[in-house]
Amino acid sequence: MSQNEDAEIVHFDNVGLRYGTEKEVLTDVSFTLYSGRFYFLTGASGAGKTSMLKLLYLAQRPSRGLIRMFGTDAITLPRDRLPGFRRRLGVVFQDFRLVPHLSAFDNVALPLRVAGVPERDIIKPVTDMLEWVELGDRSHARPATLSGGEQQRVAIARAVIGRPDMLVADEPTGNVDPDMAIKLLRLFEALNRLGTTVVVATHDVHLLRKVPDSLIMRLDKGRLSDPTGALRYPPRRTVAAQRPELLLR
Amino acid sequence: MNLLSTITGDRRDEWRERASAERRLLPQGQLSGPMPWVIAIMIGLTVVASACGLALRNTAHVASADVAGGVTVQIVNGAPRERDRQAQAALAAVQAAPGIASARLVPQKELDALVEPWLGTTASDDVNALPVPALIDVRLAGTADKAAVAMLRQRIAPAAPDARIDAQASWLNPVFEAIGALQWLAGGLIALLAFATVATVLLASRNALSNHRGTIEIVHMLGGTDAQIARIFQRSMAVDAAAGGIGGLLLGVVTTGLLARQFAALGSGMMTAGGLGWTDWLVICCIPVGGVLLAVLTARLSVLHALKGML
Numbered sequence: 001m002s003q004n005e006d007a008e009i010v011h012f013d014n015v016g017l018r019y020g021t022e023k024e025v026l027t028d029v030s031f032t033l034y035s036g037r038f039y040f041l042t043g044a045s046g047a048g049k050t051s052m053l054k055l056l057y058l059a060q061r062p063s064r065g066l067i068r069m070f071g072t073d074a075i076t077l078p079r080d081r082l083p084g085f086r087r088r089l090g091v092v093f094q095d096f097r098l099v100p101h102l103s104a105f106d107n108v109a110l111p112l113r114v115a116g117v118p119e120r121d122i123i124k125p126v127t128d129m130l131e132w133v134e135l136g137d138r139s140h141a142r143p144a145t146l147s148g149g150e151q152q153r154v155a156i157a158r159a160v161i162g163r164p165d166m167l168v169a170d171e172p173t174g175n176v177d178p179d180m181a182i183k184l185l186r187l188f189e190a191l192n193r194l195g196t197t198v199v200v201a202t203h204d205v206h207l208l209r210k211v212p213d214s215l216i217m218r219l220d221k222g223r224l225s226d227p228t229g230a231l232r233y234p235p236r237r238t239v240a241a242q243r244p245e246l247l248l249r
Numbered sequence: 250m251n252l253l254s255t256i257t258g259d260r261r262d263e264w265r266e267r268a269s270a271e272r273r274l275l276p277q278g279q280l281s282g283p284m285p286w287v288i289a290i291m292i293g294l295t296v297v298a299s300a301c302g303l304a305l306r307n308t309a310h311v312a313s314a315d316v317a318g319g320v321t322v323q324i325v326n327g328a329p330r331e332r333d334r335q336a337q338a339a340l341a342a343v344q345a346a347p348g349i350a351s352a353r354l355v356p357q358k359e360l361d362a363l364v365e366p367w368l369g370t371t372a373s374d375d376v377n378a379l380p381v382p383a384l385i386d387v388r389l390a391g392t393a394d395k396a397a398v399a400m401l402r403q404r405i406a407p408a409a410p411d412a413r414i415d416a417q418a419s420w421l422n423p424v425f426e427a428i429g430a431l432q433w434l435a436g437g438l439i440a441l442l443a444f445a446t447v448a449t450v451l452l453a454s455r456n457a458l459s460n461h462r463g464t465i466e467i468v469h470m471l472g473g474t475d476a477q478i479a480r481i482f483q484r485s486m487a488v489d490a491a492a493g494g495i496g497g498l499l500l501g502v503v504t505t506g507l508l509a510r511q512f513a514a515l516g517s518g519m520m521t522a523g524g525l526g527w528t529d530w531l532v533i534c535c536i537p538v539g540g541v542l543l544a545v546l547t548a549r550l551s552v553l554h555a556l557k558g559m560l
């Protein structure tokens with residue numbers, strides 16, 4: 001256990017979000033995420049999971065409230081510091097967002113190239129990562145020629161390749177078969193053991209059981225509830241694994 | 250020394266690597282779409298218009314230098330004796346005036362040769378024929394401006410009341426005016442073409458931006474800096490514009506060369522005077538360079554503007 005195991009990595013205080021003049025899709029959301037933990041964000045479709053992750057990966061500013069990330073106020077963060085923050089994040093977008101004219105290999109290599117990693121330090125990790133998600137033989141394929149599940153695995157490989165401080169994944173197993181879903185969760189756990197804080201949004205409650213040490217947040221019509229006490233401090237980390245039926249109410 | 254070269258070598262490698270990595274983010278210079286072609290046509294037309302404008306300027310310059318110091322004195326008098334007397338007197342008056350480079354009474358034979366094509370016969374032999382004026386060809390040291398001509402007129406008038414004094418440039422005035430008008434035309438065309446080129450480049454860069462918007466957003470979300478993204482985008486634009494610029498320059502130069510040959514075949518002294526010097530060619534070569542710079546600048550500004558709109 002490293003010393004900053006329980007260090008805060010993200011803090012939301014009374015956050016609200018509305019798109020345009022619609023009613024709020026997130027209301028009074030307050031929580032703290034601690035470094036090195038594995039979080040699930042669950043809730044029905046339309047509950048606001050994607051919206052909350054957008055706030056987390058800095059693609060959206062809240063309509064109100066405070067967000068602190070990596071110890072810094074993320075709302076007043078000057079524009080030129082955003083790229084530095086984003087490079088500490090790995091994001092699996094719900095719609096993948098692969099670059100259509102780049103091969104699977106180049107898509108996975110993208111975060112490393114953006115960060116200026118020398119080419120000689122890119123080839124092996126990217127090849128290994130593609131092998132791991134069982135796409136070693138498709139590394140030259142363009143996204144359009146890949147199936148939904150394959151694209152999702154490329155997107156995941158791209159999110160984890162840079163060993164981010166925090167991984168944010170939006171329905172990362174939505175398009176893969178159950179075996180692959182388990183395998184991808186193992187990848188997230190492995191990354192988590194290396195120190196990455198993981199946040200996985202999913203509406204699939206069966207997935208929650210698969211990661212024994214995970215903490216669970218639940219969104220219900222834009223409000224956050226905490227059925228497993230995950231967000232209390234110190235977090236009770238085992239309840240979710242033992243009593244997932246709590247989430248099925 | 251060794252250390253220094255090691256360091257600079259490393260840094261060069263690093264730079265090259267970074268550049269090649271950035272090149273992989275967007276497809277570069279694939280010459281897709283109409284952009285390079287349209288730029289080539291614009292640059293080609295601008296080159297032709299500029300070459301014509303410059304050639305006209307040179308023509309006017311050489312021609313006006315030729316006639317600038319020239320003054321013609323005519324003695325128009327029907328009586329040959331009186332005419333010759335006044336001519337001699339005028340010549341003497343001219344030669345006595347200050348600022349005269351040379352003055353020459355044009356011999357009768359030359360005059361006959363001059364008017365023969367128009368009058369058909371050797372006019373001076375025929376007493377009943379039209380009287381041919383005596384002609385004095387004067388070269389001034391300076392320019393034959395109004396003041397110089399007036400000064401000459403004042404000196405000649407008492408000795409030769411029938412003298413008519415004109416600056417040679419005034420004979421060519423309609424020609425100079427025509428050349429001037431053509432120069433304005435060329436200038437106007439260049440301005441219009443420059444405007445159209447700017448518009449084309451703007452449209453092309455907006456088009457490219459919307460084509461690559463998704464990619465730009467992704468690179469942005471992966472932590473790409475504005476400068477980094479602008480650089481990638483600029484480079485792909487520069488490649489397109491450079492291809493168009495080089496094509497346009499070739500097109501323009503070949504066209505200009507063909508035009509020049511046609512005019513040279515006319516064998517007119519004025520047209521050969523309108524040849525292009527090396528400074529003119531330098532100006533012409535700057536046109537595609539300007540086009541590329543313009544393209545890069547608009548690409549940069551439009552991509553930075555688009556990025557400003559992204560969180």
Ligand SMILES: Nc1ncnc2c1ncn2[C@@H]1O[C@H](COP(=O)(O)OP(=O)(O)O)[C@@H](O)[C@H]1O
Nearest residue numbers: 019022025043044045046047048049050051052
């Ligand atoms: N860009 C947007 N503009 C307007 N409304 C949006 C936008 N994105 C999401 N919403 C709305 O916000 C609510 C929550 O959506 P979302 O965050 O995608 O939920 P989830 O990911 O849990 O399915 C939905 O009612 C959805 O219609």
Ligand SMILES: [Mg+2]
Nearest residue numbers: 049050094170
């Ligand atoms: Mg969603």
